[in-house]
Amino acid sequence: MSESPEPLLSVQGLEKHFPITKGLIKRQVGAVKAVDGLSFDVVKGETLGLVGESGCGKTTTGRLITRLLEPTGGKVVFEGRDITHMSQGALRPLRRDMQMIFQDPYSSLNPRHTVGAIVGAPFRIQGVKTEHGTKKAVQDILELVGLNPEHYNRYPHEFSGGQRQRIGIARTLALKPKLIIADEPVSALDVSIQAQVVNLLEDLQNELDLTYVVIAHDLSVVRHISDRVAVMYLGKIVEIADRQALYEAPMHPYTTALLSAVPVPDVKRRTERERIRLQGDVPSPLNPPSACRFHTRCWKAQEICKTVEPPLAELATGHQVACHFPENAPKDAVPGDAGTAVPA
């Protein structure tokens, strides 16, 4: 976003290639390009949604940003500081400002710790002293996320899925972080509970001035909570735009196909809806298709898509797309300009 001079988080050309080794001496024979050159900024107070199908690298991206995985290339800049190759020791104070919410509320909480110990762990690890003691601080946070503070001494198995996710959120919020990476925060929950947690995340954002990167595969949930949305396909961003622009006038054929594939609970229009049906599955990231990675499933693909990789170009204000033949593009825009395109 151009109007904001200093983004809270800036990701530049981020790459993660997992090596594939073979034989006794672990000779490297290839690489899974899980994340292959991502660039985006997140400004303070906004929510960026990261959507894509399984295997597109969205979870890996979240883990790279929080340095739970080592990037093999590119840069992660948080509050103006390059944290890409910071040591774990130097990183620790930064962990206060950058936290993660995990998908599975069952496996992300230690079953042998009480809620108090789980939510209090960040204080202990970071050596944070609070005015009225850790217990009071933990109980305040439990109340904030809608749990009963008296449940301090209970164990995770005593709670339902939705309540466990609240415990996870409480732990995330303990040290008042600035940036929260939420990896599929609601996909393991029942529909009625999903809505509770989505509303909670929104309330907390307003109250505590949080910045979110929400990773999810559910396009309707992402539209509901995000200000901007990035669509990923096989390790690359194919389109990034404001929520409204992306959902109402998607430019990339993949985005269009994704949106039209979502089943809509409207029985009146089920027969008349026009759908784009993609053929086949997402190709393996081990051997991604040449140039534009979507060309094997794209109905608009032509010769150029197989030979020249379309760059992620800004075709309208704040609307970037990587496609040679974008839809809904303004007339004067030059998509996939041959001058700037990178030959594969």
Place this chain on the structure above:
Amino acid sequence: MSFLELNDLRVHFPTDDGLVKSVDGLTFKLERGKTLGIVGESGSGKSVTSLAILGLHKGGRAMISGEIWLDGEELVSASAEHVRTLRGKKMAMIFQDPLSAMHPYYTVGAQIVEAYRIHHHVSKAVARKHAIDMLGRVGIPQPERRIDSYPHEFSGGMRQRAMIAMALSCDPELLIADEPTTALDVTVQAQILDLMRDLQQEFNSALIIITHDLGVVAELSDDILVMYGGKCIEYGTAEDIFERPEHPYTWGLLGSMPRLDRARTERLMPIKGTPPSLINVPSGCAFHPRCAFEGRTGGKANTQVPELLETEGGHLVRCHLPREERRAIWENEIKPNLESV
């Protein structure tokens, strides 16, 4: 008599903590060529119902009562051996997770051939040819080569297709799909839903689709049954459920769901609380602790179990609120919020 009829089906499991009433008095009918969607949250009893129809609780600890009539035959009292002869040929199931539903040691082809040869006395070669046909029908490329692949060599979508091929290999008249697309990506989900719709029309089978995703139900179903705490709380045509739902729980489900086909609502309207424990089901209406309109029932909510009553033309609702009041609440309080910008 309908092709499939359930009459007051109850499936209870005795446990150390008490009796779990997973399904507690379920009644519905389904005709050939029709699709019934069963919707509910986890623990509402939707999967247990499907397993009971297939007779897969037999020999376990489940206590089953009531009647299941399939094409004129009663299945609850039938012997396990007899129900086994019906499984595969008369009725079949598509499971949620194809990786755990398929045997990892056998090729996909061998698993389809096995089921086919149990019901048809044909040679291996003929059965193999049939299996290749079926794999081709469900859209697996190069079926004559893929038939010798193992389940782990297939992608998620391909595996789900192979499972559908397996379920359809003996032309079952009743097909039950339990969360058939939950494990799949949206683009693949769309392909599988199309495939199921086409195949159902081709075979004219009865289809039960069990899911928590209202979008999937709306795409496929003729009729919809909403379950809560082991009971049917609302039943009607797809139009009834989506255009004029009358149960507060159904309203809650619709309000909880962000929708792509409407303008974005500022705020979702969740249902408060959590789904009930099936050991200590709340007294009276099982939904009353979470119901926003509980106060308007005149104190009946936590003392009397409401009956499943017809409001209009086959649309059944289990709620204490008077019909006119339900309609007024839907028109004035719920519907405008669902459509607001």
